[in-house]
Amino acid sequence: MDTIYQIIKKQESKFLSGNPIKLGKYATYNHLETISTIQSYINSQYTTGKFDSKGREKPFMNIVVPSINVWYKATDIDEKDIKFRPSKASQRIKAFIATILLRNWMRGRTKQGRVSENFGLFLDQWGYTLSAYGSAVAKFVEKDKKLIPSIISWDRIICDPVDFDAAPKIEKIYYTPDELVNSNYDPEAVQRVLQLHQKKDTRTTLDNQPIDLSDEYIGVYELHGMLPLSYLTDRESDSDIYQQQMHVVFIKKGYRNKDNVEITLYRGKEEKDPYMISHLIKQEGRVMGIGAVEYLLDTQWMVNHSIKNAKDQLDLASKTITQTSDANFVGRNLTSDVDTGDIMITDDNRPLIPVNNQAVAVPYLLNFAQEWINNGKDITGAYEAITGANLPSGTPYRLGAIQNIEAHNLFEVMKKSKSLYLERMLRSYVLPYFKKLLKTTDEIVVALEGNELQDFDKMALPAQLAQELKVALMTKELPTIDELMTSIQEKNSLMREDRALVLGENQTWADYFGDLDMDAIEIDIAGENRNKAEAFSIINGILQLIIQNPNALNDNNVRNLLNWIMDEAGYISPLQFAPAQPAQPAQNIQTNVGGGTNALKGMAGLNMPSPTIPGVEVLPK
Numbered sequence: 001m002d003t004i005y006q007i008i009k010k011q012e013s014k015f016l017s018g019n020p021i022k023l024g025k026y027a028t029y030n031h032l033e034t035i036s037t038i039q040s041y042i043n044s045q046y047t048t049g050k051f052d053s054k055g056r057e058k059p060f061m062n063i064v065v066p067s068i069n070v071w072y073k074a075t076d077i078d079e080k081d082i083k084f085r086p087s088k089a090s091q092r093i094k095a096f097i098a099t100i101l102l103r104n105w106m107r108g109r110t111k112q113g114r115v116s117e118n119f120g121l122f123l124d125q126w127g128y129t130l131s132a133y134g135s136a137v138a139k140f141v142e143k144d145k146k147l148i149p150s151i152i153s154w155d156r157i158i159c160d161p162v163d164f165d166a167a168p169k170i171e172k173i174y175y176t177p178d179e180l181v182n183s184n185y186d187p188e189a190v191q192r193v194l195q196l197h198q199k200k201d202t203r204t205t206l207d208n209q210p211i212d213l214s215d216e217y218i219g220v221y222e223l224h225g226m227l228p229l230s231y232l233t234d235r236e237s238d239s240d241i242y243q244q245q246m247h248v249v250f251i252k253k254g255y256r257n258k259d260n261v262e263i264t265l266y267r268g269k270e271e272k273d274p275y276m277i278s279h280l281i282k283q284e285g286r287v288m289g290i291g292a293v294e295y296l297l298d299t300q301w302m303v304n305h306s307i308k309n310a311k312d313q314l315d316l317a318s319k320t321i322t323q324t325s326d327a328n329f330v331g332r333n334l335t336s337d338v339d340t341g342d343i344m345i346t347d348d349n350r351p352l353i354p355v356n357n358q359a360v361a362v363p364y365l366l367n368f369a370q371e372w373i374n375n376g377k378d379i380t381g382a383y384e385a386i387t388g389a390n391l392p393s394g395t396p397y398r399l400g401a402i403q404n405i406e407a408h409n410l411f412e413v414m415k416k417s418k419s420l421y422l423e424r425m426l427r428s429y430v431l432p433y434f435k436k437l438l439k440t441t442d443e444i445v446v447a448l449e450g451n452e453l454q455d456f457d458k459m460a461l462p463a464q465l466a467q468e469l470k471v472a473l474m475t476k477e478l479p480t481i482d483e484l485m486t487s488i489q490e491k492n493s494l495m496r497e498d499r500a501l502v503l504g505e506n507q508t509w510a511d512y513f514g515d516l517d518m519d520a521i522e523i524d525i526a527g528e529n530r531n532k533a534e535a536f537s538i539i540n541g542i543l544q545l546i547i548q549n550p551n552a553l554n555d556n557n558v559r560n561l562l563n564w565i566m567d568e569a570g571y572i573s574p575l576q577f578a579p580a581q582p583a584q585p586a587q588n589i590q591t592n593v594g595g596g597t598n599a600l601k602g603m604a605g606l607n608m609p610s611p612t613i614p615g616v617e618v619l620p621k
Contacts, residue, residue: 001228001230001239004223004231004247004249004264004267005249005251005260005262007168007223008170008221008223008249008251009251011158011167011168011170012158012170015031015032015158015161016032018030018032018033020033021161021162021285021286023284023285023286024285029161029285029286031161031286031287031288034288034294035133035154035155035288036155037293037297038132038133038291038293038294039155041062041064041293041296041297041300042064042065042068042132042293044060044062044065045060046058046060046304052308056312056315058304058308059304059307059308059311060304061303061304061307061369062300063296063299063300063303063373063376064292064293064296064300066382067292067293067295067296067376067380067382068128068131068132068291068292068293069131070292070380070381070382071130071131071280071291071292071380071382071411071414072127072128072131074411074414074415075127075130075131075280075411075414075415075418076127077123077127077415077418077419077422077525078120078123079103079106079107079119079120079123080103081525082099082102082103082106082422082426082523082524082525083099083523083524083525084096084098084099084102084522084523084524085522085523085524086516086522091516094512094513094516095516098513098516101434101509102430102434105119105434105437106118106119106120107119107120108120119149119430122138122149122150122151123422125151126138126151126278127418129151130278130279130280130291130418131280131291131292132291132292132293133154133288133289133291133293133294134279134280134281134283134288134289134290134291134292134294135277135278135279135280135282135287135288135289135291136151136277136278137151137152137154137157137159137164137275137276137277138150138151138152138275138276138277138278138425139151139152139171139274139275139276140274140276140425140428140429140430141274142433147429147430147433149425149429149430152171152275154288155205156171156172156173157169157170157171157275158170158171158172159287160287161286161287162285162286162287163287164275164277164287165273167225168223168224168225168226168227169223169224169225169273169275170221170222170223171221171222171223171224172219172220172221172222173219173220173221173222174217174218174219174220175217175218175220176216176217176218177194177197177216177218180193180194180218181194183265184266185248185265185266186264186265186266189250189263189264189265190265192263193218193220193250193263193265194218196250196252196261196263197218204219218250219250220248220249220250220265221248221249221250221251222246222247222248223246223247223248223249224244224245224246224270224273224274224275225244225245225273226242226243226244226245226273227242227243227245228240228241228242228243229241229242229243231245231247231267232245232267232268232269243269244269244270244271244272244273245267245268245269245270246266246267246268246269246270247264247266247267248264248265248266248267249262249263249264249265250262250263250265251263272428272429276421276424276425276428276429278417278418278421278422278424278425279417279421280414280417280418281413281414281417282417292380292382295376295379295380296376296379296380299372299373299375299376299379300376302368302369302372303369303372303373303376306365306366306368306369306372307365307369309361309365310359310361310362310365310366310369313359313361313362313365314359314362316357316359317357317358317359319357320334320335320354321354321355321357322334322352322353322354322355323352323353323355324346324350324351324352324353325350326346326347326350326352328346328347329346329352381410381411419525422525423523423525426523427523435510438508438509438510438512438513439508439509439510440508440509441507441508441509
């Protein structure tokens with residue numbers, strides 16, 4: 001059985017060999033070469049160098065980056081697009097609050113207003129990588145009680161080129177000496193690595209190309225995979241038992257790759273594989289999908305070829321060239337040896353004749369390049385109609401509309417794929433971590449947006465009325481319901497978009513969400529889990545009903561029915577259709593007061609302190 005070091009070196013050797021894999025009788029796929037070419041084109045650089053064989057600079061007309069941007073914007077998913085939808089209407093309020101809390105965490109908002117984790121930045125990087133490469137590798141690591149999501153560059157991870165989960169994943173990571181000392185690795189092993197580190201050691205790519213000249217970094221290999229337990233216990237009897245595990249090793253190459261120094265910095269079990277791959281459109285037989293850049297590899301090459309030829313012709317046309325058989329002009333130059341007004345005298349029948357070096361082929365080359373660009377738009381769906389650019393002169397409006405619809409259909413498929421992978425990320429990594437954060441009794445401030453403000457205030461109305469009545473009873477001044485409502489509205493307006501949530505006594509947020517099954521709850525991302533056409537049809541029918549008979553909403557039966565329909569449609573909160581009924585909360589308040597409860601609670605099961613009560617913290621907008 002191979003050692004951990006041998007596993008790493010074998011997989012690295014296969015990765016660097018560049019041998020293509022067969023996708024079919026004629027098709028092949030070279031994983032490393034594809035990654036290197038994509039990186040080159042994104043950075044507007046040739047794989048063959050900046051200059052041609054004659055030392056002339058080659059221009060790079062980048063057409064892949066605009067296509068990446070189109071894909072990126074058309075398939076974008078923001079943290080605000082993630083919503084929880086409960087399977088039961090009775091859990092609607094808790095799902096609403098859970099959505100707000102999760103969104104606040106994703107945006108990095110804490111009680112002190114400092115940024116902790118910003119999942120939105122991760123989503124942006126994830127979306128761009130998917131657009132460029134067609135696939136992305138995400139990594140989720142818990143460190144210092146924080147969940148740290150990141151996107152791993154394709155040139156830093158060694159994996160099976162056919163199946164991502166077929167072999168252990170190996171990542172090359174660089175640390176500064178200080179970072180290595182402050183890590184959780186074996187201190188003795190760390191000191192051995194520091195002693196072996198030499199100033200001439202610099203950061204390199206996986207194929208040993210120098211990244212820069214910095215010598216302050218130490219490279220280690222981090223391996224994750226399902227391996228025999230014997231790698232952790234060193235017992236041969238455990239070789240048939242498999243366990244997900246992590247190994248961090250340092251390998252110092254010896255002279256001519258002999259006598260390598262191999263040091264294990266860390267080894268241990270782990271709950272799950274921290275890596276997860278996602279695709280816009282999965283491709284069979286290869287680990288990486290096809291992104292906007294790879295679809296345009298030939299197009300980019302032909303456009304650059306045409307532009308380079310056009311540049312060479314224009315360079316030639318900009319020169320003044322003459323020819324003559326008169327030997328008296330040998331070694332002379334018209335631009336430097338001749339001044340204005342000079343008379344050129346030639347031998348008989350040996351005149352100076354201008355050479356016809358006009359760039360007559362440039363229009364044809366530019367038209368040829370444009371044909372390739374148009375073909376690239378057909379492949380990637382990056383038409384002017386979707387980019388916002390002006391359509392070519394004479395383009396019928398209907399054609400532009402059809403192109404827009406067809407391109408959006410492609411991107412809707414990609415966005416749906418992203419939504420499904422994002423749901424897997426949430427269920428596998430984010431929600432388990434999020435549950436740990438709920439084991440607290442701290443007050444939480446939620447930031448509301450749009451209609452959420454109206455919905456939340458209606459949910460909290462009974463608790464707010466109870467709180468106002470409690471304050472009034474302490475001052476022995478019993479106000480009317482209208483006065484209570486006015487007071488609540490004034491205080492809510494002062495709080496803007498923020499609301500403070502405080503739990504009852506001896507209760508944690510985990511207790512509050514205890515009956516909310518995160519595994520059974522539906523995660524709706526950008527509305528992908530809903531039939532929009534059907535929902536709009538339902539909403540339109542309700543709108544027609546309200547227009548025809550506005551007073552129907554005052555009937556409790558009709559309002560309950562509308563609430564149920566809107567709850568099933570899932571796009572508009574039923575609370576927005578339910579008019580405030582102060583009489584009902586007032587009855588609840590009287591019941592609570594008569595029962596002698598010392599913590600009056602509302603529909604959400606929460607105490608909703610008014611903004612003037614001491615100890616209530618409200619985050620600024």
